[in-house]
Amino acid sequence: MSKTYVAVDIGASSGRLMHAELVDNKLSLREIHRFKNGFVHNKGHDCWDIDKLIEEILIGLGKIKKAGYDSVVLGIDTWAVDYVLVDQKGDKLQDSISYRDNRTHGSMEKLTTSLSKKYIYQKTGIQFLDFNTLYQLFEEDKELLAKTDKIMMIPDYIGFILTGKAVTEVTNASTTQMLSLREGLFDNNLLKSVNVRQSQFPKLVEAGTILGNVSQQLVKKYNLPQTEVVTVATHDTASAVIGTPALGQRWAYLSSGTWSLIGAELNTPENGEQAFEQNYTNEWGAYGTYRFLKNIMGLWIIQNIKKELNDQYSFADLADLAKREPPFQQFIDVNAARFQNPENMIAELQAYCRETKQKVPETPGELAMAVYSNLSLYYARELSILDDILGYHIDSLNIVGGGSNVGLMNQLTATVSGIDVYAGPSEATAIGNIVVQMITKGDILNIYLARQIISDSFEINKFVPEREKYPNILDDYKRFLKNEKYKGG
Ligand code: LRH
Numbered sequence: 265m266s267k268t269y270v271a272v273d274i275g276a277s278s279g280r281l282m283h284a285e286l287v288d289n290k291l292s293l294r295e296i297h298r299f300k301n302g303f304v305h306n307k308g309h310d311c312w313d314i315d316k317l318i319e320e321i322l323i324g325l326g327k328i329k330k331a332g333y334d335s336v337v338l339g340i341d342t343w344a345v346d347y348v349l350v351d352q353k354g355d356k357l358q359d360s361i362s363y364r365d366n367r368t369h370g371s372m373e374k375l376t377t378s379l380s381k382k383y384i385y386q387k388t389g390i391q392f393l394d395f396n397t398l399y400q401l402f403e404e405d406k407e408l409l410a411k412t413d414k415i416m417m418i419p420d421y422i423g424f425i426l427t428g429k430a431v432t433e434v435t436n437a438s439t440t441q442m443l444s445l446r447e448g449l450f451d452n453n454l455l456k457s458v459n460v461r462q463s464q465f466p467k468l469v470e471a472g473t474i475l476g477n478v479s480q481q482l483v484k485k486y487n488l489p490q491t492e493v494v495t496v497a498t499h500d501t502a503s504a505v506i507g508t509p510a511l512g513q514r515w516a517y518l519s520s521g522t523w524s525l526i527g528a529e530l531n532t533p534e535n536g537e538q539a540f541e542q543n544y545t546n547e548w549g550a551y552g553t554y555r556f557l558k559n560i561m562g563l564w565i566i567q568n569i570k571k572e573l574n575d576q577y578s579f580a581d582l583a584d585l586a587k588r589e590p591p592f593q594q595f596i597d598v599n600a601a602r603f604q605n606p607e608n609m610i611a612e613l614q615a616y617c618r619e620t621k622q623k624v625p626e627t628p629g630e631l632a633m634a635v636y637s638n639l640s641l642y643y644a645r646e647l648s649i650l651d652d653i654l655g656y657h658i659d660s661l662n663i664v665g666g667g668s669n670v671g672l673m674n675q676l677t678a679t680v681s682g683i684d685v686y687a688g689p690s691e692a693t694a695i696g697n698i699v700v701q702m703i704t705k706g707d708i709l710n711i712y713l714a715r716q717i718i719s720d721s722f723e724i725n726k727f728v729p730e731r732e733k734y735p736n737i738l739d740d741y742k743r744f745l746k747n748e749k750y751k752g753g
Contacts, residue, residue: 266707268333270296270491271697272321272422274342275500276364276522277301277567279317281324282694283333286707291698291721293691296331297324303362310605311359314348314418318425322486325478329489336489337705338478339496339697340419341503343522344439344547345397348421349404352413354428358405360418363395364605371399379457382540387451389535389546390441393559397440401458415464419498426493427476430466433495435502435555437468438548445533445546471497471550472704496700497550500693501525504664505555506711507696509719511686512660516650517557518643518677519692520667522564526646527557528654538653550700551711556654560642561598563667565635568609569628577628583636583670585629591637591676592737593630594622595744598638620748636673641741644681648738660684664692671725678727680738689722 266286273280281297299320303310321340328336349357361367372394376384381392390396397417401409416424417436424430437443444451450462478491497503504519510529519525533546533554547555570582577585594617606612610631617624617634625634643661651657660683663674668687678685689695699714708714 266702267705268328268336269698269701270325270328270336270338271694271701272324272338272340273500273503273694273697274301274317275693276343276564279320280694281321281328282691282698283328284694284698286702286717289717289720291695291717293694293698296327303364304359306359309359309367310362310365312346312362312418314356314360314421318422321422321426322482322488325488325491326486329487333489335491337492337494337701339494339701340422341496341498341500341693341697342419342422344417344436344499344501345395345400346418347397347400348416348418349408349412350414350416350421350424351411354424356421357408357411361400363400366605367403368394368399370394371402375399375402375457379453384441384454385535385540387444387446387454388438388441389445389533389539389554390438391543391545391558398442398454398458401460404458406459409459412464414466415460416466417498420466423475423493423495426478426482426491428479429476431469431473431475431495432465432467433471433498434468434548435471435497435550436499437465438546439499443548445535469495471495471502472700474704494701494704496697499547501557502547502549502555503696503700504693505529505696506550506699506714507689507692507694507718508662508664508715509686509689509722509724510715511662511719511724512684514656514658515660515662516647516658518661518663518667520562520663520665521693522562522567524560524562524639524643524667525555525557526560526643526650527555528650528658530554530556534653542649542653544653558646560639560646561603562639565598565603565609565613566632569631569635572608572610573628579666579670582628582632583672585627586632586636587672589629589633591633592641592734593637594625594634595620595641595741596634596638597745597748598635598642636670637676640673640676640680641738643677644738645742645745647681647683658683660686663687664689666690671727674725674727675730679730679733682729682731684729685727686724687727688724689718695722
């Protein structure tokens with residue numbers, strides 16, 4: 265029997281505490297506590313309520329103690345790029361502003377007039393997204409920055425509040441677009457361009473290091489188990505990739521949640537001309553790997569549609585309704601900036617279809633099918649771009665995360681991309697978080713065995729391409745995207 269492990273996994277729309285045990289090389293996972301996450305509007309910005317998230321973690325840990333566990337190991341992962349500014353007393357200087365806030369619209373263009381995109385990409389290998397930490401810091405209140413003792417990424421900040429120990433974990437820190445691939449440190453020119461100093465970041469650490477114990481003050485106050493915190497791959501996508509079963513010879517992954525992150529796991533970064541042109545990223549992974557991937561808008565679009573339909577339908581209902589509609593009734597550039605944070609997602613999708621003179625989806629089923637079928641096309645298109653950049657043919661796609669439950673989308677993806685799809689586990693992020701803890705504490709030997717354990721422990725469904733269906737659809741979609749881009753769409 266292994267130790268008792270707990271994963272804190274917080275995404276943009278929800279968070280959870282998962283309890284895990286390893287028995288006879290089988291990993292079992294149980295949800296202990298789930299809570300909502302979302303924006304709070306503060307001083308004109310979309311912010312995160314980090315204090316509330318920490319409160320929920322403490323409630324969840326309290327439940328574990330009540331269930332009879334006196335001592336646990338814990339890891340924390342969250343979404344990337346966002347941060348908390350902390351003063352010398354260790355107090356938060358302001359609410360953390362969300363990456364979806366519009367303060368960074370246009371910032372990338374401004375900053376890259378003094379430091380070229382080429383320079384930034386050669387240094388960091390990180391994709392250009394207008395919400396990267398680099399551009400957020402560029403827009404940061406200068407007075408606050410001057411008062412800032414430490415800039416902490418979200419999971420590092422949560423770990424700091426729990427233990428009093430401050431670090432900067434690299435799988436997440438790489439998404440700042442400020443780490444130098446060659447030096448393994450923050451790049452001084454990039455820091456200077458946004459008026460911050462190396463010393464404002466706590467020391468860099470790799471995933472799989474021990475942080476410290478949750479303070480006795482918190483243990484007493486909330487009646488918690490004794491809790492040792494391991495710094496896992498604190499970027500949720502890094503944890504999701506670790507939690508991928510890695511099935512197939514030359515496999516790719518798709519971490520399908522609020523975002524769809526599609527790419528390959530590499531041992532050396534790929535930041536050449538083609539990767540630059542295609543805006544692929546080289547986020548740092550655990551155990552010396554790189555997450556070579558692209559961000560696609562993902563289930564965010566469906567999450568918003570669900571909300572705008574007043575949560576009348578569950579995700580499963582929407583997938584069922586979609587199944588009754590024919591796919592590919594219209595082409596949509598699901599990655600267009602207009603879908604990043606529109607006032608109303610349904611209206612935005614409909615306006616897009618009207619502007620491009622295509623069939624306008626109206627019913628919940630039509631809307632859901634429009635999104636699912638276009639996501640599958642976008643995935644297939646990225647897989648062919650990956651083939652080109654990497655110089656070999658990817659033969660299978662491992663889909664993990666909540667989106668791996670949407671059988672309809674898995675099947676369409678297999679069919680339009682022409683490769684096998686392995687779907688599951690849906691909790692890959694929590695699993696990746698847990699296995700790094702287990703490796704750190706010596707319950708699992710290494711990542712290879714961890715992935716073997718993952719594929720033996722969880723249900724994984726295989727989808728094979730239905731080759732006779734929709735033979736030209738991907739080429740038509742690629743052509744559509746090219747023309748849309750050309751028109752500035
Ligand atoms: C997914 C994710 C993704 C980042 C985005 C900010 O949750 O971490 O990898 O690009 O959020």
